[in-house]
Amino acid sequence: MLKSFDETLAQRVLELGRQTLAIEADAIVALHARLGDDSSFVDAAQLIYAGTGRVVVSGMGKSGHIGRKIAATLSSTGTPAFFMHPGEAAHGDLGMVTANDILIAISNSGESSELLDILPAVKRLGARVIAMTGKPASRLARLADVHLNIAVAKEACTLNLAPTTSTTVTLAMGDALAVALLDVRGFREQDFALSHPGGALGRRLLTHVRDVMRTGDAIPSVGLDVPLVKALLEISQKGMGMTAVVDAAGRPLGVFTDGDLRRVIERMHDFSNVLIRDVMHANPRSVRPEQLAVDAVAVMEEFRINQMLVIDEAGQLVGALHIHDLTRAKVI
Template structure:
């Protein structure tokens, strides 16, 4: 069984953790300071903005891992992008690249043999190239139309070998491009939701009341002259903890809930002759099917209710919504 850190080891671990964060933070600050030294960042963003195809990101090793994330961030914020492994590109995947695309080549040294092998073919297609390297005089930087300098003074690795600071700075550069493009495209929350339908934001902005409401026979509803005892049977059978009270045109005129029943028990001992219209709450809260489900949540929270009626444009009952329906749909 492995032993826990002793006191000296724990101090050393904490020291190295803080030192790593400091080194990487300093490197990002240095990147921030030199970003306006030339117009390369603006030109790169402009080229990506005008791209009529896709942004193709490529890199080997750790640069490849960072490249995948950059491509994913671009794609999810309005800039169609994909990652192509340079090794696979040399054996057929280069067919994915077209003259309409922009190719982002990532290599800290700027001398990645796998990228240098495919870049001439990429350029022969007429595809424009953006290079991200830490060596402005490298072969990769010279081959590209635009070079983004991601140089760092040192890696956070105590051996100055493992890509740490350099990958952090590369990732930050990719994020900077994605955010700049997001803004100039006028990318909104709704656009983000469309590319993230399974995420929390997507569910909030894409789920409508009609998507989660109960319909047809699942809607608890009785007429105003229904005896309370029969109305309670409707409440129990439909499992929503309430029933709507509707007129002959199926327009809601009231609602009766489990909570109303508990309060009623304190006042009445005999329910046999009570009509539901005499104990219902008039003018119940309503939503429409086309409203966002999150809007229904806001009403429920404001008025501290667990159920709502759903009506059409003519105020006819077409659905019912319970807070549990919204929870199951992960709207809340």
Template sequence: MSVTHEKTMLKAFDNTALRRAMDLARETIDIEADALRAVHARLLDDDSVGRAVGMLLGCSGRVVVSGIGKSGHIARKIAATLASTGTPAMFVHPAEAAHGDLGMVTSEDAFIAISYSGEAAELLSILPIVKRMGAPLIAMTGNPQSSLAQLADVHLNIAVEKEACPLNLAPTASTTVTLALGDALAVALLDARGFREEDFARSHPGGALGRRLLTHVRDVMRSGDAIPMVTADVPLSAALFEITQKGMGMTAIVDAAGRPAGVFTDGDLRRMLDKVQDFTKVTIRDVMHASPHTVHPEQLAVDAVAIMEEFRINQMLVVDADGKLVGALHIHDLTRAKVI
């Protein structure tokens, strides 16, 4: 689209048109909110969701979700939500299922079929086979008397009074209700299975939550020769050389057994510049901070972040079960690992 044409269109979109657009946006949200309230009220006297959850919990295979058109898009999302919250699930396109993909479905699976009319020919052509397999069938339709609803072991009613589309044609309120019911199933199953944050993280290792709950201190700490450390009897100048060489802005001070006795940082050096006249007479023992904060390699990296934030420090020492120094951690290491 040319810049001139775009400007012409924007000019034509006058205040009256803008107000109408805003009114339609609000009306759309109102209609969809009303549809959700209606299905909520309907479920107060209906145990269908509970029976569907029980059926899905009893499934030893996967939950297969299917639908075509807009229902197919919603079915994909429901399958994805189930899979990411502890219920193995997949989407199968009904047309492809009729040409071989039905081989993915077994008698151990449970089948969720979605069609607002309940008469989608592509679904109805494969469901008798699903039933003969012995797979339990859950139908989501807007018509309890439809062919699909009558085939189902459990029917979830997704009927809406009207669509948000001004023509009452495009699936809008009905898809919102279907999606919400799918989420309701997923959340109920999540709770029944005792699904926790750690489980969610395992299925989302590439996401922020996965990094926070799966990254341990051992994964990001510096170890071996990269650890800045000196003994307590070395002169301050030697400690400063170690800080410069290792590039962590600090050095650990260890005892004869390799346990941290203290820590000295760049900040400590700046604070003592006005107090010490002759650095050649100072040993690191004289100026170190004793009893430094430490973490263990097996702790989550977010635990180290919490300690750093609490005590306003940028570096930490890592010790093993015997208290020996095995690593060092800088806040930049945690940033690079995207823990923070």
């Protein structure tokens, strides 16, 4: 049977949660204030920006976990980076480091033996070193080309032992560097999408209408002089809830949808002799195949329609698009 908190313990848990958040928030505020006290942050960003190699992030224990996230954030925002475990580095992984790379070495104490052991080899290679420590007088800080001070007043842990506040501040410093570099590099949404093709933003910014539109025989289409009843067969067979109405050259002049059919039924009881040209909706909304799929979504939402024709620069009907096509492609 699961144990449950009594009221006193529940209140204590809530108090500790709030206390942890307050301590970590205060530490980030202190980091914010400290950032402008010297030029180290700008120096670090400039060193990375001017570099022709990659950023190699390294750290032991919790610093290593934070380092992996910092490396991932840098990589996804325009700064090629990877994480290197300092223990593995001493046994061959240093071969991944080149003279053009920049090492970000993370250690709250600044005395991590695993990092200090590989530092001479890194410097012999010619790589530059940025240290993130909470001890500006530590050996790691003194040996680095640039030192970023991530000192905190205390850990959020009630024992003041477990890395909590210090890892939060380290992560925030890494994010600050990544965002600053993102901006100075002119990194934009399209660049982000290229490195996240499997994500929602990637799909929105990389998927074009031509990638999801229906083509060839799948396009519902009838001529101007086709009887309405025959046009209804085309609508039913193609399953898009509409048909394009085209001239002899294949240029779309109108569209007829399920909604138009309901309006026709309301107006007339017998439409066996009605031609599609007499009931079609002229000048239909359309989109170009080279446009982003999200552009088509915007038009559909604005005009509350579920289908659109796709027309090329010559005015030819080259595709048809249904809102379900966009849903299946996870554009919406």
